[in-house]
Amino acid sequence: GESVGLHLPTLSVQEGDNSIxxxxxxxxxxxxxxxxxxxxxxxxxxxxxxxxxxxxRQGQRVTVLLNKTVKHLSLQIAATQPGDSAVYFCADLRGxxxxxxxxxxxxxxxxxxx
Amino acid sequence: xxKVTQSSRYLVKRTGEKVFLECVQDMDxxxxxxxxxxxxxxxxxxxxxxxxxxxxxxxxxxxxxVSREKKERFSxxxxxxxxxxxxxYLCASSTRQIGGPGVxxxxxxxxxxxxxxx
Numbered sequence: 503g504e505s506v507g508l509h510l511p512t513l514s515v516q517e518g519d520n521s522i523x524x525x526x527x528x529x530x531x532x533x534x535x536x537x538x539x540x541x542x543x544x545x546x547x548x549x550x551x552x553x554x555x556x557x558x559r560q561g562q563r564v565t566v567l568l569n570k571t572v573k574h575l576s577l578q579i580a581a582t583q584p585g586d587s588a589v590y591f592c593a594d595l596r597g598x599x600x601x602x603x604x605x606x607x608x609x610x611x612x613x614x615x616x
Numbered sequence: 617x618x619k620v621t622q623s624s625r626y627l628v629k630r631t632g633e634k635v636f637l638e639c640v641q642d643m644d645x646x647x648x649x650x651x652x653x654x655x656x657x658x659x660x661x662x663x664x665x666x667x668x669x670x671x672x673x674x675x676x677x678x679x680x681x682v683s684r685e686k687k688e689r690f691s692x693x694x695x696x697x698x699x700x701x702x703x704x705y706l707c708a709s710s711t712r713q714i715g716g717p718g719v720x721x722x723x724x725x726x727x728x729x730x731x732x733x734x
Contacts, residue, residue: 510656534721545620545706545725546659591658595721602647602710602721603674606659 510589512611521579523610525592530573532594536604537566537577540589549577549590579612587614619643620726622707628732635694637729639707646712648690649674649723650682652703659706665690666712697733705729 515521527535533554538546552559552566552575559566565578575592589611593604623638641648649664651674661674663682671682679701683691690709694701708723 536722538725543728545708545727548722548724551722593723602712602723603649603661603664604721604723608656608658 510609510611512613514613514615515582517582517584517614517616519582521577521582521586521612521614523577523579523590523612525575525577525607525610527573527575527592527594527605527607529594529596529605530570532596532605534595535566535568535575536593537564537575538591538593538606539586540591540609542588546591582612582614584614584616587612620707620709620724622705622726622729624729625727626730626732628734629694629697630734631698633694633697633733635697635731635733637692637694637705637707637731639690639692639709639726640688641690641707641709641724642688643709643711643724644687645709645724646687647710647723648684649708649710650680650690650692651706651708652676652701653706653728654703662692697731699733701731702733703731705731 536551537549540546550561550566563580567576589609591609592607596603620641629635650662651659653659660676665671665684681693706728707726710723
């Protein structure tokens with residue numbers, strides 16, 4: 503989920519387990535959401551997105567769930583692998599602009615143990 | 617595949633120096649963005665550009681300026697570097713959305729430049 507300050511939320515799982523990473527957003531006008539994965543020393547990489555007219559979207563091993571009522575987003579990773587270890591960010595599109603400005607969450611550190 | 621490249625992966629500069637960070641994208645994207653990333657603070661938008669020679673301030677523009685003379689290139693300039701500008705700098709690009717949000721709003725990121733100001 504979201505954090506304030508210097509400490510990111512962390513999630514440690516065993517290889518093969520399912521992982522759930524949570525994110526809260528604040529802008530009720532947001533209508534598009536993205537999950538990014540950032541590995542150490544690299545830029546964020548797009549994982550999956552979802553529009554506000556949907557509540558679930560599935561990709562390869564990943565599922566994003568959107569609950570607009572409580573402004574909550576989650577990323578589910580099935581059969582987590584060591585290569586999934588990274589920082590995961592949610593982002594939402596700021597309303598009222600055509601320039602695609604995103605607001606990013608603080609990030610969650612996922613560690614997968616072999 | 618979208619490719620966003622940044623001129624340097626690591627950069628060390630001295631206080632007061634003028635610093636140029638270059639970003640190039642090869643997908644003919646209209647929008648380009650500069651962020652800085654600091655531990656616990658996430659990604660913060662410095663400046664963005666939605667067209668050649670067009671720019672707008674983001675959330676933390678103080679101490680920075682930008683230049684976009686060509687569509688594929690967006691430069692971040694630190695006029696007089698200070699130690700509090702030590703950070704990871706990330707460039708991103710996206711297409712202009714048409715008919716509402718969707719794939720066009722996905723931002724694609726470069727690998728980042730880790731700048732240290734001594």
